[in-house]
Amino acid sequence: MIVCVAVVGHQNNPLFIQSFTEADDALKLHHIVHCSLDVVDERVNNPKKSGPMLNETFLGLLYPIENYKVYGYLTNTKVKFILVTTDLDVKDADVRNFFRRFHAAYVDAVSNPFHVPGKKITSRTFAERVSTIVKSFGFSSAG
């Protein structure tokens, strides 16, 4: 189950962060998302370590914490998407698919002429769409 998704801007500032859990505390998830930015930075700054990951938007598993897995995605405009899930056995394809749909939703949201780039995404439609994508995560690989 996805517990948290986030969009992080250029200055590593949160643009959108939404947790989908009743049981767990969102603050901890915020910390996890924030910490995972270190991994994104590291991957981006040391591309040679990543090797085949070069030039790919999907960053893969960022780091494992005891009960969560954190995945990352970096758009061409250097906006980061972070996904925190409690499923310890996740298929890469599912995550890729999720990010692809999430990216599409993000693009639609920032294409809104009233959206100021670099500002928080407040669109309710975006939030709803993200919820839908999150709920369908893992069920359909076809997307």
Place this chain on the structure above:
Amino acid sequence: MEEYPEELRTPPVTLASLVGCPELHSLISTHFMSAQPPINTLALPDVSKIIYLFNNKTDSDPTPTAPSPLVPGIFKRDWLLKHRTKLPAILAALFPSHHLTGDPAQWQQLCSDLDSIKAVIRGRNIKFAVVVVVNDNVDEISEDRMIALRKRAEVDAKYVIVLNPNDAANLKLSLHRMASTFSELAVAYYREEGRRVKQRIEKKNVNSVELIVRYCFKVAVYAEFRSDWPEALKFYEEAYHTLREIVGVTTRLPAVQRLVEIKTIAEQLHFKISTLLLHSGKVTEAVAWFRQHKNAYKRLVGAPEGTFLHWEWMSRQFLVFGELLETSSKTTQGFAPIILSTSSKPLCEWEYYPAYYYQLAAHYLSEKRSVLELAISMSETNNEIDSVVDSVVPSVYVGQFARLLEQGDNVDMLPLTDEEYICYAVSEGKRFRDSLEIIALLKKAYESYSSIKIMRMSSFCGFQMAKEYFAEGDIGNAKQILDTIASLYRKEGWVTLLWDVLGYLRECSRKVGAIKDFVEYSLEMAALPISSDTGVRRDIGLAGPANLLQREIVHNEVFELVNGDSGLATNERINNLKITEGESLQLEVDLVSPLRLVMLASVSFHEQTVKPGASTLITISLLSRLPLTVDIDGLEIQFNQSNCNFLITNGQKSQLVEVSDGIQQHRTEIAPSLSLQSNKWLRLTYDVQTDKSGKLECLSVIAKIGSHLSICCRAESPASLDSLPLWTLGDFVQTVPIKDPILVLSGQKSTQVEEPDPLVDLHLGASGPALVGEVFLVPVTLVSKGHDVYSGELKINLVDVKGGGLFSPRDNEPHAMDSHHVQLLGISGPEGEDDSQLDSDKIKKIQQSFGLISVPIIKNGDSWSCKLEIKWHRPKPIMLYVSLGYSPYSDELNTQTVHVHKNLQIEGHNAIVLYHQYLMPFRQDPLLLSKNKKASESDHSESLPLNQKNVLVVSAKNCTELPLRLKSMSIEVEDNAERTCSIQHGSEELANPALLVPGEEFKKVFSVSSNKNKSKLSLGTVCLRWRRDLGVEEQCATTSTLSWVVTKQKLPNVNLELPPLIVSFECPPYAVVGDPFTYYIRISNQTQLLQEIKYSLGDAQSFVLSGYHNDTIYVLPKSEHILSYKLVPLVSGMQQLPKFSMTSVRYSAAYQPSNSSNSVFIFPSKPHFKATVSTNSRVESVVNL
């Protein structure tokens, strides 16, 4: 890692035992320790002690005769230690050589010793070696005795070693041989032991799985003893996997203890495996192994009451692996590149950081703590169990505990029930302060992350650490860490995280009673851009949930505190914070302060420059992000000119706000309302007046709220207003501080106050253009018309009109001392004032194009003047800037200065143009061969014939608009140059200075001759002394007072050459019509060669002539040939003589005489001259009009 026993942590080392000759033991053991591989030695002084070494074995036999109540465990606790410290792999008996060679009694003793040793080691398979210690010479021992010894000891010849401690040369070698023999024996021993145990496994008749684990472990340890790492690893892994199988199968022990034992064994095996993997550099395998280990045991929580044991164990796994990783990464720098896609679960680079493991170790330890706390609170300890707990000790098996029961001398180990064990564990757990451990772990992680610049992770660890510190009551440490974390969150705009951190910081400052910090943190929290609920509900920290309501609560709380509404103080939490009467709290808000959110002051002058004394408008805009409206009691606006400071008081509040400094009485304005609404600019416009010139800058705006709090905001210009970091990242409408659209973009917090208009006239009187070379005087006059001039300074600047410098370093003029084209030479004071009379404190600084001179005090109406002396070296227009700076007041305090500027463009002209011309004597023409070539070559230098008298005419033309006076013209030769030619009339002065009106030319004739055979001839420099004509004052001017300007021009070098032929014409100076005269043409051959000359003489209408028209003649060397013609003039007047032309065949040079020298005046009739006309005095100079 430190809690593991030593024998587990370090790789095992071979143990050898030495018996006999105790004096040599230390020598041998020292050498063995440093041998490769090292050998530990167990030294026994003599053979009788052997019994003590081995007799304890019977006590700890794994199969005791008396059945123990304890369940046999998997490993025995002391097995490894025994093999490392007690049970040698090899026993070496040392005998002095005289025992062999001495009397039979000694030999008998030796034999019996050998027998007793053999008896002891028999059955244990311990290797045996004999060392014979000789003192003097090896040869003493007979071969027979050696063989007898070998037979007696039942050892191979190579295991009988001879050692001579006195033979220094060979001692090292023999010790080395001994060490290698011993290690060989030890390897054999451990291999045999290992094989023996391995056979037991392979027979598969072992009845319990536990024994297989034990055997595998033993095989691995034996392999380690002989440094066979792959085998050791293999069997450790085997043991580990076998152990994994018995989880849930075995029922030997009560459930909790069973799991504890298995986990302890697994921990040891895992430790060994990880160590071996890391030492062999297989970091990736080690990390993968750890992950597998962690995942395998993570779920084995066990019974609920023993959960804390599981978490503690987990924490230890992470800690130990982290430490192993850290030590190994120190030795092997830079691990292999991460292979991310080797398996379905790729490793992540994070798993290579020790900090990751420390962080998780801390996490599990905190899990353990919370469970343990629960367990402690639940376990109502009764005395019966307490007594049991006191007697619990670790049993002989690893991971097992037993009750020690003392019955008289008998000590019995009794098994424990699970309840007893849990009680024991809980009571053990109580003894440790886990939070200190957690802090230590987090600190390790924090520092480790920080050192590799992973700031967010380290912040997270730091935050957890700070929370632990906070819980422990160590406020100082907590606050310090939190402050650094807060700055990161501020920078990146993680408002929810910042909110949480600030909540802790606020509580920290509340606890230590730091009221200012408390207010600052509270205000920052209240001003954070949190509008809606962020969804954080549980574990909301100390700050409460991050939402607008909570912000308002915080806001109210802090304003209650600072307003000192003690009567209303219902808030229990802030009871310990009180502001006493009269105490004030000033918060500073600068450009980088986080409190800019709380209050931001933007100040803008409406005008960029103002006249002194005039008033200008200033707009002060305040913005607050606090959630509720703040009522300001007063605003104090401070400027860099303190007399402009003013106060704005709130008209709604009756009481007057005291001025902060209280000494100076400032202007006070009353504003109808000073309430600062959330997110709305409060704009106030007032006028400001100043008399002082210079910059007027608003420094700060101090808002006074209540009786105690004042917020001092650094004034910011709207034009350069930095946006608030947190609020720009959020989704909030940006508003502008000023409504005026121009001021928003260009408004500045400072304005320039102009200086008062100067009341001093500055005149620059310059008469006409300056002439190059002369010292040009520019009179400067200061006339005071209303101001006194104090501490005046006159600055003079010379600037090239066309731009660029006044000098060019490339030009190297001999007559200019430096390369300045225009130079300020000096400033002469007013009439009668000498430089020496100037006061010593007067400044006078003259540079090439810059001058600074101080001006004496000039009273109103007075005047002062000086003269600038400027010299032009080149014709160049320059701009002269003169500026006077002065103070109209005499007092030192009022340093206001007034400036007057004047400029004047002055042209610099060349006064005199010099040029020159060479002439040959009249009617004489040398053939200069170089002249013929000249057409083809670019050499334009003049050529002069050698040994001939040449005429040099130098003309000086006045090219100014002014009349000039000439004193002299001369040709000067450089002193050092060799005199190569003679110049007559070189340096004679004119009797009276000649007046040269504009456009007029002055000519002087010099005669030059040289007999030096030198191709280049330097003639010297023309020197012309002149000055301006003074007009009517010319008469009274004496020569002594006037300075003459010297203009110099170097004459170009000339070529000298010997002309081969010289043609000269001779004819009378005049002729009379009808009167015949003779015209001679003299051709002189200067060479040593015969010259063939073709010549022709043309007809002339004015003359009748007799002689050859054309001919070819030969002129002999060094002789001359004269052609003579008889001419009868026919016409009067100036007439051309018949045209003569000739060609030198040898030089193929034609000669054409010039027209001017080839004419003669014909009188109509014979003239009558007076005899006195012919005079001896020569006309030296001719002035042509």
